[in-house]
Amino acid sequence: MSALLEARGLGRVLPGDPPVTLVREANLVIEPGSFTTIVGPSGCGKSSLLYLLSLIDRPTSGELLLEGREVSRLSGDERAQIRLMKFGFVFQFHFLLPEFTALENVLIPIRRLGSLGEVEARERAMHLLDRVGLAEKHGKTPDRLSGGERQRVAIARALANDPVLILGDEPTGNLDSQNSARVVEDLRHLAHEEGRAVVCVTHDPGIAELADVRVDMLDGRIENILDRRGGAAAAP
Amino acid sequence: MIGRLGFLTGIALRHLSKRRRQTLVAVSGVAVGVGFFLAVSAMMIGSQTDFVRQLIDVAPHIIVSDEVRSPTPQPGTRVYANGAVQLHGYKVRTEARGIKDWQAVLAAANAVPGAVASPSLTGGVTLRLGGHDEALAIVGVDPEIESRVSDIEDKLRAGNLRDLETVQGGIIIGEEMAQRLGIGMGDIVAATSASRSRSMRVVGLFKRGNSQLGSSSGYVLLREAQSMLGRPFVINRIGLRIPDPYQAEDVAARLEQRFGYKAESWQERSADFLSLLVTRNVIMYSVVSAILLVASFGIYTVVSNSVADKRRDIAILRSIGFSEGDLQFIFVTEGLMLAVIGVFCGWALGYGLMEILGSLNFPIAGENQHVPLDRSPRQYAVAAAASLFAGAIAAWLPARKASRVDPVDILRGAV
Numbered sequence: 001m002s003a004l005l006e007a008r009g010l011g012r013v014l015p016g017d018p019p020v021t022l023v024r025e026a027n028l029v030i031e032p033g034s035f036t037t038i039v040g041p042s043g044c045g046k047s048s049l050l051y052l053l054s055l056i057d058r059p060t061s062g063e064l065l066l067e068g069r070e071v072s073r074l075s076g077d078e079r080a081q082i083r084l085m086k087f088g089f090v091f092q093f094h095f096l097l098p099e100f101t102a103l104e105n106v107l108i109p110i111r112r113l114g115s116l117g118e119v120e121a122r123e124r125a126m127h128l129l130d131r132v133g134l135a136e137k138h139g140k141t142p143d144r145l146s147g148g149e150r151q152r153v154a155i156a157r158a159l160a161n162d163p164v165l166i167l168g169d170e171p172t173g174n175l176d177s178q179n180s181a182r183v184v185e186d187l188r189h190l191a192h193e194e195g196r197a198v199v200c201v202t203h204d205p206g207i208a209e210l211a212d213v214r215v216d217m218l219d220g221r222i223e224n225i226l227d228r229r230g231g232a233a234a235a236p
Numbered sequence: 237m238i239g240r241l242g243f244l245t246g247i248a249l250r251h252l253s254k255r256r257r258q259t260l261v262a263v264s265g266v267a268v269g270v271g272f273f274l275a276v277s278a279m280m281i282g283s284q285t286d287f288v289r290q291l292i293d294v295a296p297h298i299i300v301s302d303e304v305r306s307p308t309p310q311p312g313t314r315v316y317a318n319g320a321v322q323l324h325g326y327k328v329r330t331e332a333r334g335i336k337d338w339q340a341v342l343a344a345a346n347a348v349p350g351a352v353a354s355p356s357l358t359g360g361v362t363l364r365l366g367g368h369d370e371a372l373a374i375v376g377v378d379p380e381i382e383s384r385v386s387d388i389e390d391k392l393r394a395g396n397l398r399d400l401e402t403v404q405g406g407i408i409i410g411e412e413m414a415q416r417l418g419i420g421m422g423d424i425v426a427a428t429s430a431s432r433s434r435s436m437r438v439v440g441l442f443k444r445g446n447s448q449l450g451s452s453s454g455y456v457l458l459r460e461a462q463s464m465l466g467r468p469f470v471i472n473r474i475g476l477r478i479p480d481p482y483q484a485e486d487v488a489a490r491l492e493q494r495f496g497y498k499a500e501s502w503q504e505r506s507a508d509f510l511s512l513l514v515t516r517n518v519i520m521y522s523v524v525s526a527i528l529l530v531a532s533f534g535i536y537t538v539v540s541n542s543v544a545d546k547r548r549d550i551a552i553l554r555s556i557g558f559s560e561g562d563l564q565f566i567f568v569t570e571g572l573m574l575a576v577i578g579v580f581c582g583w584a585l586g587y588g589l590m591e592i593l594g595s596l597n598f599p600i601a602g603e604n605q606h607v608p609l610d611r612s613p614r615q616y617a618v619a620a621a622a623s624l625f626a627g628a629i630a631a632w633l634p635a636r637k638a639s640r641v642d643p644v645d646i647l648r649g650a651v
Contacts, residue, residue, distance in 0.1 A: 047648060056555050057644045077559045084557025091647065095552040099250040109556050111243045157556075169647065 003065070004164060004197045005030040010052055010062035010072075012045075022048035024220045026062070032164065034229070035191040036199045037208045040217035046201045047169055049217065053199060054087055054167040055079040084113055088158030090187075092170035095154065096142040102129060102153045103138035109160040128156040132186065148179030155186055166190055168200035172207060184210055244562055248569040251542055258541065262534035263578045266623055269531030270582020273524040273619045275589035280520045281610035284513055291506045296354065296385045296475030297484040299505075300345065300491055302335045303498045334470035341495050342474055348487055350479035354378060354385040357458060358473055359465040363409075364426045365417045372409065372427070373453045375473075376461020385477040388442075388455070394421050395440025400457045408440035412451035431466035525622065531578065532626035539571045540634040550638055551646035560639035567638045571631020572624065579620045586619070 010026040013019050023045045030036060030053070038046040051057035052064065055071060064072040071082060083089075096105045106125040110116055116124060129135050132152035134145075142150055151171065158166055168187065172180040184207050191198040191212070200207065208214050214226040252259050335341055338355060345353035357376040362369050379397040383389050389397050393411055400406045407427070419425055419438060427436045436456070462468050478487055484501035492499040503510060543550070550563055593607050 051644050051647065054555070056647070077561070080554070080557045080559045082557075083555065087557070089552075089555050091552070095548060097549050097552070099254050108247075108553075112240065112556070112558060112562070114240050114243075 002031075002068075003029045004032050004067060005053060006065040007049075007053065008063040008065070010049070010059045010064060012048055012052055012057065013060045021220050023052060023059075026052075026222050028053075028215065028222065028225070030165070030197045030199060032197050033191055033195040034197055034212045035188055035210070036197070036213040036215060037211040038199065038201045038215045038217060039203070039205075039208045040223075044217045045220035046215075046217045048220070049222075050167060050169055050199065050201045054089065054165075055083055084109060085161055086164050088160070088163035088166045090151070090154050090158050090166065090168040090171040090183075092173035096150055096157075098142055101139050101141055102134060102145065102149075102156075105142070105153055106157045106160055109157060113161050125156075125160065128159050129153070131159075132156045148175055148182065151175060151179065151183055152186070155183065159190070164196055166196055166198045168198070168202075170202060171200055172202065172204055180204065180206070241565070244565050245569050245573075248566045248573060251546065251566075252538075252570055252573060255538070255542065258538045259574065262538045262574045263581060265531040265534035266528075266575055266578020266627065267581035267585055269527040270579055270619045270623055271585030271589055272527055273622075274582070274586025274615055275593060276524055277520065277615050277618075278586075278590050278609045278611060279593060279607060280516065281612075281615070282608035284516070285610055286608035287509075288513070291509060292481045292502050293387045294391075295502070295505070297478050297481050297502050298345075298476040298488045298491070298499055300335070300341060300474040300476065300488075300495070300497050300499045302333055302472040304496060305492075305498055332470075334467060334472045335474065335497060338471050338474065341491070341497065344494065345474055345476050345491060348476070348478060351487070352381065352384045352477050354381040354475045354477075355458070355471040356382070356473045356475060357461045357465065357467065357471045359429065359461065359467075361427045361429045361464065363413070363417060363454075364428060365419060368417055370413060370417055371452060372413065374407070374427075374456050374461055374464070375453060376456050376458040376465075376471075378458050382455075382475070385475045391442050393441045393443045395438075397440070397455070399439040400455065400460075403437055403439045405434060405436040405460065406439035407436040407454050407456050408442065409438060409454040410442040410451045413454070414438065414441055427464065429464050429466070432464060434464065528619070528622050528626055531623065532575075532630040535571045535574050535627045536630035536633065538574060539567050539631045540637075542570060543567055543634045543638040546638070547641060547646055550641045551643035554641065554643040555647070563641075564632075564635045564639040567635030568628065568631045571627050571635070574631075575624050575627025578627075579623050582619065582623070583616055586616070 005028075007026050007028040010023060010028075011021070012023040013021050026049055028049075038049060040046045048057070052059050052072075055064075055066075055074075059072050062072075063070055066082065066086070071079065074082070096102075097108065100108070103122070103125050106128055107121055110121045110124060126135060126138060129138050132155055134149055134152055134156070137145060137149065142153070145153065151174075155171075166187065171187065172183050175183060187198050187200065188210060190196045200211070202208060212227065212229050214228070215222055216224040216226070334357075342353050342355055345351060354377060356378075358373060359376075361372050361374050363372050364370075377400075379400050383397050392408070395408060397408070400408065407425075414420060417425060421438055421441065424435050424437050427434060440455075456464070458471070462470060476487070476491075478484060481502065485503050488499040488501040488504070491497075553563065554560075590609055590611060594609050596607060598605055598607060
């Protein structure tokens, strides 16, 4: 299967005295329909790698290819446009905009992209909320929703523009086990049934066990990549 | 594009609606600034317009006199115009005073479209009553024409300019002068010039407190002045009124160039006052711009706080795919909305203040007068433009900061 996203020798060094290396020489292939987790101890650089993969941060070395095209050197606006059209984000602290209702939060990326009319956009947002089982709570602001509900709204928002890649930063970090399981199930579904690529940074061994690919990181380096689909372990 | 901007504006509006108190304070700041700008500038410009109108109308717009700005060249110099001529001990040719060939000058002045020119003769006489002498500059005029050239008619406390024609030896003098001599309307006073003396009857009095007419000038009939001063058929002054007073300098310059006589426009005559007005305007605009500037600090505070509070939101919007320009637009729009609402409230406030000021009466020179106000829409536009500009700058500074927020810093800090 061809790669959706490919990191080649990706590195990120924070300038300073002394400079801090966050990620070094990361090689990774993300395929459509796969569920990948990045695991490792705190400060190992797993979030930093995720920010590089998600085009939020710029690498200081190496290459990043999205559908075969080098994207890490693009301008800020071009990368923003790629994130808008192709990526969806789910964060630990769910980061919903507090002034907006659940429905409006899901609508934000759709309206920003502006390819749908207002009626279709609302229909799509309602449909997405319905998928995560929150259709009847669409008019509530985030402070009226539980943690699990907010995270599901965040998933609905991540799907707003039908992304090819879903990126999660500790998506279950703040949730109890029941909500956690539900979110993981949603993410697996997105990968296996809908053919999107899902990449999550997590502490949660339960998620890591359910993933197709497990990337172990230590001190900014990818130590091991375990691919359960083929069963083979590949060294970086 | 429009849809996107509308959407971003919606986000800005939502931000503001969640911080009502700060919004209210910032809007009030702008409103008070705009309101007082309007009130103060209306008074300043109104009084200035009133003052300039008085400067313009109290005397003819242009006065051509028999003076010249530089001495007439002597015949010897004129003959050898390009030569190096030095003359010693020559006798200066005495020229008769008065405007020579004044009919031609008058005709030229009248030829200016819409202009009215009034010939007059001025000279010095002494008014004598009992043992009391007062020097008086008399102006001999044709009342019918003079009344169309200057508004001295309005400056009369008693009598009428036309009375000069009906009463033999009629004279109009200032109230102060009359008081000093102890005479009133209808009284007779002796007037003496260098050449002759005769008695005159007071047929009119100027209001006091008029600096232009002064307390020591009087109006008589032109014929009367010519015979009194012993200069029959001579005039030494032509007053000119033109439809657009602001053309006076040009017209004066043309007349002066053509005839050589000094033609003084009202601007030249009042240069000291006009320069005073410039200073006054500089002071006014510095003060009111300071008000508007301070008002924009409120906008800065609101937008700046909004940016600080919304760092997480900014990070999420940036990672979702909003560009730097989007973020900047959102926060600048917040500031501009405050400015716009403030401007509208300020217009209402300014209008109210002007209504109040306009209804007040102040005693000036013994008469109750309304405060002259300039209510032109131009001032509303100036206030709005200045506020919006200041507001845009005030919002742009924190907005630029918002757009430069690095989402990675926020995300990393939060996780």
